[in-house]
Amino acid sequence: MTFLRFFCFFCLISLAFAHEAFDSHLLLKPLVLEAPESGENQLKEVDGEIRLRCDSWRFNVEANNLNPWRTIPKNCTEYVKQYVTGRAYQLELKIASNEAGIFAKSVKLVGDGKDVWIFDIDETLLSNLPYYTEHGYGSEGFKADEFDSWVQMGMAPAIQPSLELYKELLDLGFKVVLLTGRSEYQREATTQNLINAGFNDWDRLILRRDDDHGKPAVLYKSEKRSEMENEGFRIIGNSGDQWSDLLGMSISIRSFKLPNPMYYIS
């Protein structure tokens, strides 16, 4: 299984950068998707005209102008691969999380434990890149059974800039709520994956229950935010890779859209 090869790869990356003698501690080292070390801009390998067109497509994806879109354009597969495995994706994630951190530090918290930051999970805290590497980087349609199997393995690495923001928010005194389109039956695998990836503390992990299935994500997530507001929580910030994580009702004071050119969720 290539999943396993990826898992081993991340373990080896952890080993290579551990700067410590090998001992059993390393087995507990969080799964983290590291930025490539090379200074090379890998995207230059993509033909100029295709790059121009795929860049323009990606702008429109990230500005939410293409709504909905089902798969990436066929001739953008190599472009998306180079992008998500290269430095551009990591840098965009880093700038977004840095800005979120600057905003978070500017907020004067009430201090009653009701100041909340919401995180989505997939492509926000955890990276499914090992899975999408096996599925054409979004050029294939979504395959629910195969993705479920990947989720059950609990091997998704952390998105490093999100992990840093996450820890910073906890230090600042925010309550962290994880609001995901994953389902209740995936709670155990999701919890284990989050912990293995370094996310060790949250106030709530909200997953879709039976009566949430079939709802568009933007409605499901709006309802859950609204319920939190009705309990007296103040939703200060929200980080997600989909506009459906961020728009709708009971929206946060500031939201942070992380890049994702691989798939779209309504």
Added chain:
Amino acid sequence: MTFLRFFCFFCLISLAFAHEAFDSHLLLKPLVLEAPESGENQLKEVDGEIRLRCDSWRFNVEANNLNPWRTIPKNCTEYVKQYVTGRAYQLELKIASNEAGIFAKSVKLVGDGKDVWIFDIDETLLSNLPYYTEHGYGSEGFKADEFDSWVQMGMAPAIQPSLELYKELLDLGFKVVLLTGRSEYQREATTQNLINAGFNDWDRLILRRDDDHGKPAVLYKSEKRSEMENEGFRIIGNSGDQWSDLLGMSISIRSFKLPNPMYYIS
């Protein structure tokens, strides 16, 4: 004045592509910002590392993660220049307007004259690129007096993909409303500029009145949309280059964010 050089340039472009004998008709040809003909991807002239960083900054601008930002990063001036004068900007605009057109055609209009599409003006219908060419492409702070003088000249060319969408929407039976942050005292210059650029028909041109000054754009525009809704209009679509054109209250069913890496309006 370089403004005049630009004006002459656009006239010459019009002449070059007129495919008709020179006659007085040409003087009435709308001002249109044409896409460069060259197949070359001009951005490759920007150093790879700077391009990577400016690309990542631009993603975060367009995803509304940098909120507010005052000027473009100093080392991104050449990048922004190459982008806004090159094919990438034109292609992104074109994809956005194409998507808007696809959506517009999918809407079954009620046919009572209450189906509205809202357009912003600056960097949405009209391009102030001739002005920003003289002002560092956004690397200088906003200079109200100088920009006002430019507006009074009424020389801003049309953004071609927006002009095409505009005409298509009128053909489909939409009421077009222009909602701009420009002020009432600029109504005459704005109207003349719009007509010269090929925008010949609109239901309303809404500009800031005295009591709108000092309001953030997102509030001012939300209030105006809310007033329209109270009059029974249905706001189907909204095109703008600023998130403050599109977010807030009484938002449209679908909105289309046009690229603008030169300035940010709260």
